[in-house]
Amino acid sequence: MTLGVDDEKGKLNGIEGTKLKQFLYNSSVMIKRKTIRILLPLYMGVICLTGCQNLMANNPGHAANSGTRVYMEDKGSDTMVNLALYWAERYQELNPEVSISVTGGGTGTGIAALISKSASIANASRKIEAEEVALANLNGIEPHELVVARDAIAVIINRQNPINQLTLQQLSDIYSGKIENWSQIGGENRPIVKLSRETNSGTHVYFLESVIRLGNPNDKTIFSADTLLLPSSEGIITEVRDNPNAIGYDGLGYVTEDVKTLAISEDSGKPFFLPNVETVKQNLYPIARDLYMYTNGEPTGELLNYLDWILSFEGQQIVQELGFVPVNK
Amino acid sequence: MAAKSQKITGALITKGIQFSGFSSILFVLLIMFFLFYQGIPALFDVPLGDLFSQRWYPIESLYGIVPLILGSLIVTLGASLIAVPFGVITAIYIAEIAPRWLAEIMKPLVELLAGLPSVVLGFLGILIVSPFLRDVLNLPTGLTAFTGSLLLGGIAIPTIVSISEDALKNVPVSYRQGSYALGVTQWQTIWSVTVPAARRGILTAIMLGLGRTIGETMTVMMVTGNAPVMPASFMALFMPIRTMTATIASEMGEVAGGSPHYHVLFFIGLILFLFTLAVNIVVSRISTQQLKRSERILS
Numbered sequence: 001m002t003l004g005v006d007d008e009k010g011k012l013n014g015i016e017g018t019k020l021k022q023f024l025y026n027s028s029v030m031i032k033r034k035t036i037r038i039l040l041p042l043y044m045g046v047i048c049l050t051g052c053q054n055l056m057a058n059n060p061g062h063a064a065n066s067g068t069r070v071y072m073e074d075k076g077s078d079t080m081v082n083l084a085l086y087w088a089e090r091y092q093e094l095n096p097e098v099s100i101s102v103t104g105g106g107t108g109t110g111i112a113a114l115i116s117k118s119a120s121i122a123n124a125s126r127k128i129e130a131e132e133v134a135l136a137n138l139n140g141i142e143p144h145e146l147v148v149a150r151d152a153i154a155v156i157i158n159r160q161n162p163i164n165q166l167t168l169q170q171l172s173d174i175y176s177g178k179i180e181n182w183s184q185i186g187g188e189n190r191p192i193v194k195l196s197r198e199t200n201s202g203t204h205v206y207f208l209e210s211v212i213r214l215g216n217p218n219d220k221t222i223f224s225a226d227t228l229l230l231p232s233s234e235g236i237i238t239e240v241r242d243n244p245n246a247i248g249y250d251g252l253g254y255v256t257e258d259v260k261t262l263a264i265s266e267d268s269g270k271p272f273f274l275p276n277v278e279t280v281k282q283n284l285y286p287i288a289r290d291l292y293m294y295t296n297g298e299p300t301g302e303l304l305n306y307l308d309w310i311l312s313f314e315g316q317q318i319v320q321e322l323g324f325v326p327v328n329k
Numbered sequence: 330m331a332a333k334s335q336k337i338t339g340a341l342i343t344k345g346i347q348f349s350g351f352s353s354i355l356f357v358l359l360i361m362f363f364l365f366y367q368g369i370p371a372l373f374d375v376p377l378g379d380l381f382s383q384r385w386y387p388i389e390s391l392y393g394i395v396p397l398i399l400g401s402l403i404v405t406l407g408a409s410l411i412a413v414p415f416g417v418i419t420a421i422y423i424a425e426i427a428p429r430w431l432a433e434i435m436k437p438l439v440e441l442l443a444g445l446p447s448v449v450l451g452f453l454g455i456l457i458v459s460p461f462l463r464d465v466l467n468l469p470t471g472l473t474a475f476t477g478s479l480l481l482g483g484i485a486i487p488t489i490v491s492i493s494e495d496a497l498k499n500v501p502v503s504y505r506q507g508s509y510a511l512g513v514t515q516w517q518t519i520w521s522v523t524v525p526a527a528r529r530g531i532l533t534a535i536m537l538g539l540g541r542t543i544g545e546t547m548t549v550m551m552v553t554g555n556a557p558v559m560p561a562s563f564m565a566l567f568m569p570i571r572t573m574t575a576t577i578a579s580e581m582g583e584v585a586g587g588s589p590h591y592h593v594l595f596f597i598g599l600i601l602f603l604f605t606l607a608v609n610i611v612v613s614r615i616s617t618q619q620l621k622r623s624e625r626i627l628s
Contacts, residue, residue, distance in 0.1 A: 108583030115585070135585050191469040198555070199388050200583030208388070222386050225396070228472055228554040228569050231579055235455065235551070242460050245469050 070302045072100045076110020076123030077202050078233060079151060079251040080291055084123050086318045087310055094309075098302060107202030114294055115139050120303060122294040125151065125202030125251070142297045148310050150325040152252040152275035152288040153203060156237070156259040158244040163187045165263040165272040168286060172212050174247060177224025182245075194227040195236045195248035204229075206289050207249055249287075252276075253323035280325040291324070364599045371596035374589035380596075385557035385571065387580065392593045396557045398600065400474070400570035401543060404553065407478025407566050408485055408542045413535055415482065416489030420531070423490070424497035425519050436494065443487035450480045451551030459552055466567065472554035474570040480548045485538035492537060496530020497523060529615050536615070540608040543574075544601065550575035573597045 074084050081104035088100035107126055113119035115136045128136075128143050136143050155171060157163060163182065166174075173179045175194055183189045197204045213219035230236050236248040241258040252275050255261055263272035266286045279285040299307050309315050316326035371380065375392050382393035419439065423432045458479060459471030500523050508518040524531070554569025555576075577594050584591045 105582050112583060112585060132585070193470040198579045199386070200580060205388065220389070222389055222391075225384060226556050226558050226569065228470065228556045229571070229579075230472075230555065231550055238455060239470070239472065243463060243470055 070098045072098070072121060072303065072306065073113070073119040074100055074102045074121040074123065074293075075105060075113045075119040076121075077107045077125040077291070078104040078197075079125045079201075079203055079253070080123040080149075082253065083149065083291075083319065083322050083324060086322060087315060090314070090318065091306060091309055095305075098306070100306070106198065106200035107205075108200040111136075111143075111294065114143065114296065115141055117141070117296075120295065124292040124294055125289065126205050127290075127292065128294060143294045144297055144299065146293050146295070146299075146307055146311075147290045147327055148293050148307075149291045149316075149319045149327060150280055150288060151291050152280045152285050152325065153207065153249050154252045154255045154275045155247065155249050155262045155264060155287070156240050156255055157247050157262060158240055158242075159258070159260050160244045161187060161260065163262065164260075165265065167265050167268050167270075168211060168214055169267065171264070172214055172221070175207075175212050175223055175227060176221045177226070190245045192247060193239075193243060193245040194224065195239055195246055196223060196227050196229055197233070197236070197250075198229045198231055203249070203251060207287075210289070211249075211287060251324075252280075255323075277320065277325050281328075288325070290327075361602070364595060364602055367592060368595035368597075368599035371589065371592035374592050380593070383559045385576070387584075387590045387593075390589065392589070393557075394573075394593070394597055394600070396559045397571055397573045397576050397597065399560050399565075400553070400557070401572040401574065401601075401604075403474045403560055403565055403570055404477045404481060404549060404572055405539060405543045407475055408481035409535070409539050411478060411482030412485035412489055412538055412542070416486045416534070416538060417493055417531060419486070420490045420493035420497060420534075421519060421524065424494045425515075425523060436491070439487050439490045441487075442483065443491075445483075447484065447545060447547040448551070450483060451548040454480050454548060454552035468567055470554065470569065472552055472569055473567050474553055474560075475566050477549045477553040477570075477572075478566070480552060481542040481545055484545055484548070485542050488541055489534045489538040492534035493527070493531045496527040496534065499530065500526045529618065532615050533612050536608050536612045540605055540612075543604055543608070546574040546578045550578055555579070573601050577601075 074088060076084075081102060084102045088102050092098055092100060107122075107124045110119060110122035110124060111128060111132050114122035115132065116139070122143075128145065133143055155166065161182065163185065166185070170179065170185055174185075174192055175196070179185060180192055181189065182192055196207070199205075208223065209215065209217075212221055212223065228239075230239065233250050233254045236250050237254060237256060237259060240246045240248045241256075261274060263274045264286055265272040271284075273279045273285045275285045275288070280288045293307065293310070295303060295307070298304075311327070319326045371392075380392055381395055382391070383395050384391045384393045385396055423435050423439075427435060454476055455472075459473075459476050461471070462468060462473070462476055462479075463471035504522055504526055505518055508522045513522075549572045553572065553575065555571045556569040557571040557576075558565070558568060560568070560570060577597055580590070581594055584594060
């Protein structure tokens with residue numbers, strides 16, 4: 001690029017222009033029609049193939065009948081993405097004719113993909129909303145719900161922070177902005193930096209409804225505006241690990257040894273519980289929820305086999321290995 | 330026969346090149362049409378007062394885009410405070426002061442910085458810049474507008490250096506020779522002859538560099554904290570903010586097509602588009618002005 005006080009630019013362009021014409025004329029001689037005749041069908045073929053793949057992704061049942069490879073698109077909750085990946089990998093080892101592609105993006109993203117027919121399974125860390133069901137029905141989709149695992153949401157802080165336990169009410173006051181300094185709840189004199197997942201995360205919505213609003217549907221309290229909305233679970237873990245002011249929440253499966261997990265009680269005067277498989281199974285830990293997979297209508301064919309396998313002993317073994325809580329069937 | 334087929338291929342190729350030339354105009358028009366088509370309904374879905382209110386929380390249908398616009402502006406302003414002096418001075422050094430061999434090494438190296446994927450910059454930001462700033466400036470968190478500005482400065486600098494350096498190089502040698510002949514030192518020549526002579530090119534460089542920063546997404550999404558806070562004062566530079574680009578990137582995937590939220594996100598895209606359009610108009614104004622002026626000098 002030439003900018004500034006230049007005066008020879010016009011001439012230069014003129015010279016380049018004639019050279020270009022000559023070059024193009026020469027190359028036009030070289031291009032024979034034959035090449036076009038060969039390339040065009042090839043190109044069309046590629047387009048057709050990619051199109052067919054998409055079709056198969058949407059109709060796993062049909063593909064199974066025709067005896068070819070079965071493609072499934074599994075999309076949604078970031079909380080579940082590791083779990084879904086492990087399931088998909090193990091299942092593909094057992095059934096080489098099946099290929100399952102797993103992507104995250106958040107529960108909302110997954111459900112949107114199910115509605116737009118670009119995914120055959122939507123992973124969800126919250127229940128599907130009435131509006132989403134309505135929208136799905138409008139597009140000819142009947143969302144079918146299956147609880148595939150349970151998850152506890154761990155509240156985490158930096159290891160240097162002396163706080164060990166909080167009540168749900170305190171958590172609600174922190175995230176709605178009523179408590180702004182750790183000293184107000186018996187900690188050091190430090191500002192509280194609140195971390196949350198983005199609003200497209202099922203975990204965000206669950207935390208809003210069950211913790212900030214304490215499960216009260218008429219409560220309209222929301223996250224205070226200065227809550228940091230981070231795009232990934234890892235982002236939250238990194239910031240909590242490094243920053244002694246920070247508080248965050250994340251699925252139990254993501255929590256590492258680098259951060260401190262808080263014990264939570266439902267109300268002051270009630271006992272505090274740390275999140276783990278036992279406390280979640282006995283419904284003692286107050287911030288636990290179901291994890292879902294949604295399909296279009298009652299699953300059939302290969303899709304049904306896959307979902308059955310997920311609920312089998314082997315599938316649920318993986319749930320436990322990854323720090324989630326198995327569902328009792 | 331062969332001559333005829335050659336003629337046809339030639340004509341076809343000419344048409345093809347013509348189409349490619351016009352297609353970019355067509356695409357811009359189509360994109361503009363699409364942005365307006367999807368974005369303008371936001372004005373009917375959401376009352377104007379709500380759209381320009383101060384709280385962004387789409388789950389509860391709170392669509393105040395003011396904090397997002399100000400967030401983008403603050404990050405861009407911060408980036409310009411860093412990138413403009415740094416970029417222009419680097420360009421001056423490369424064009425006027427550095428020995429030829431050093432300049433030939435430096436320029437490609439600076440331009441290499443432009444090829445660094447923004448997600449890599451964001452990664453460096455999270456792991457190194459943000460903890461460093463929190464400790465050194467004693468901030469509650471290192472995920473702030475300033476962190477974003479620093480990294481975006483890094484994105485804008487190569488553009489500014491590269492184009493400013495070209496502009497400085499294009500100042501005729503006679504200008505400098507004339508200046509030296511009058512007994513003026515090298516520094517005085519740079520500040521009062523060369524830089525003023527190339528100022529339009531440098532201004533273009535600055536605008537293009539800043540145009541890049543306002544549209545940058547990945548880095549700001551990773552390091553600015555994405556909290557839609559209303560910036561209250563200049564100190565907001567050291568607080569978390571949320572930019573327009575990060576909002577679109579993180580929420581577009583989730584949103585149901587045709588909903589008010591969807592339209593508002595397109596409306597934000599429209600505002601971004603108008604921002605970059607304004608930058609480009611200013612740039613073309615500057616460069617056409619410069620042509621007329623050089624024509625005047627030559628005549």
